[in-house]
Amino acid sequence: MPYRTIHESEIPIVAGIQAQSFRSDPARYVESYTEGGRMSWRELRLYDDDRGQPVAALTLFFRQMSLNGGELEAGLVGSVGVPPEHRRRGFGRQMMQGLLKELHTRKTPVSLLFPFSVAWYRSLGYGLANFSWHIEQPMRLLPDFPERLHVRRATMDDEAAIRTCHERARLDPANNGWLTRTEAEWTKRAFKPENERALFEADGQVEGYLLYRLDWDAVEVIEWVATSERAWRGLLAFISAQGEQARQLKANLPQQSPVLWTLREPYDRTEEVVDFIFRRGALLVNGFMLRVVHLQEALRQRRYPADVVADLVLQIEDNQLPANSQPLRLAVENGRATVTAAADQHNKHEVLKGTSVARAIRTDMATFSELYAGVLTARQARVAGRLDGDDDACRSLTAVLAAAPFHMWPPDWF
Structure with missing residues (x-):
């Protein structure tokens, strides 16, 4: 081979x-x-x-x-x-x-990578899994919160608590795309000597932490983990308190982060106008790519919204892995899926033809991988000419694959 x-x-x-x-x-x-x-x-x-x-x-x-x-x-x-x-x-x-x-x-079930070319990896069935906000904002725009008083510097004795906090946050449905870590990844990447650590602790419980770098130019966020709203506010206020030294906050943040909605102004007035009266608040940057590799396992093992009931026939054209091109019946109820073959490979078109149009979805694997990651809706894919399915099918598939935006903090980049 x-x-x-x-x-x-x-x-x-x-x-x-x-x-x-x-x-x-x-x-x-x-x-x-x-x-x-x-x-x-x-x-x-x-x-x-x-x-x-x-x-x-x-x-x-x-x-x-x-x-x-x-x-x-x-x-x-x-x-x-x-x-x-x-x-x-x-x-x-x-x-x-x-x-x-x-x-x-x-x-x-799935494969992840960081692409040198999105188009090249799309041709192999990978799709974009996320977009992130890259922000560089003056520290003077950041707010203060009283929860800051619960933030302290972390020591080596806190490493176990930090790991526990990370694992608790990783399995929160709001945090998708987070990876398990090996001992080497904790010690040589997250806990690198140049990464400073702050801890939010209240009522005897570590509810969040910050890995960051501080110099005279900026506070650079390496990882920002919070398992409670008060911890998130406390860590943001801790960052704001560094404004006496640093001029700027630099961070790559998940799309759902509320940071931009906490700023006194959503932009730096010293920045040039981009158009009309609009100034740049943040850059929307693409992140990693995801590919559904084993379609049946990816559908079976996924957790689904508990309130969604759906019955769909999926025909996903996969020019790299023909086994994935077999039409599948996907039935979702109570947060779980039942996946069965919808037809024999030789008469798949006849079966799809006889299936209610409202339940039939056809697309390619790169598009389906983006749907699977929740970064693309079925209707968006259809408008872009990348998917076939009527309104009911599109609504149903989008509801089935609903997920909070994926994100990956720098210690997990690979």
Whole structure:
């Protein structure tokens, strides 16, 4: 198989490919694979050309991803590297096709990655999973709240409480796309020496924390976790209190964050007008991508809104994994789904033709992956020419796949 796992002796080969691809130092990659870093060499993959020579590499590791208060296993794809001399020969695409087959065989529901090109990964069935607000606002616009008095500096003794708080927040239905963390991810990424920590503690309970960096220019938010509204306000007020030193707040925030609605003005008056009287309050930036890999498992394992009852036939065209193209019957009730084959592959068109139009949805896998992430509604997809289904079917599918916006804090970026 051209796409394969590696032997331990091939670590330098992978490190060399990654270093050439991303203009970095091979020693840095070797250290990350062998010195107790985020992943081990067993999570590396190589792609060989027709002569059996390694020409491309990637990393594949697995975490549990939060969704609607539950969890799904996600295959995380990172460092998809093809050296300059091997580009535009199809090696990267063929390597990704091998990866998708590996994930489908092990019935992994979804895969995540951060794209170098959204269009390229869409052609492989990935879809955008989220947009985030990137804000850079003057500290003078931030409010104060009395809950600030419950915020203190965290010490090493608080690390266990921080981890517990993170896990509690991760499984809140309002926080989708959060990943489980290994010991290395906590110690070498979240708890890096340059990340300062503040803790919200009230009534003997840690209800939130902030990982941040502070200098004379800005407070940069690394992670902002709150399990109560008062904790969220207290941590925002703590940030505001740094205005005597820092000029600006910098943060990548989930779309549902109330920060922009707490500012005294939603923009900096010193900024130029963008249009008419409008100034920039924040930048809307794209985030990571998600792909539904094993369609039946992704539908079965997902949690659904408890008040939604639906019965749909889905025909999802997947040009990479044909098994996903079989029409499926999706029945949802009491927050759970029943998934069955809607037809034999050979007469799928006849079955869909005989199905009530109100229940039939047709789309491609990249579009369905965006629907699955809740970042796109069925009607939006239909208007964009990416989905077929009538009004009732679109309303039903959008209700079934309703989810709070996905977000991922910097310690989980990969």
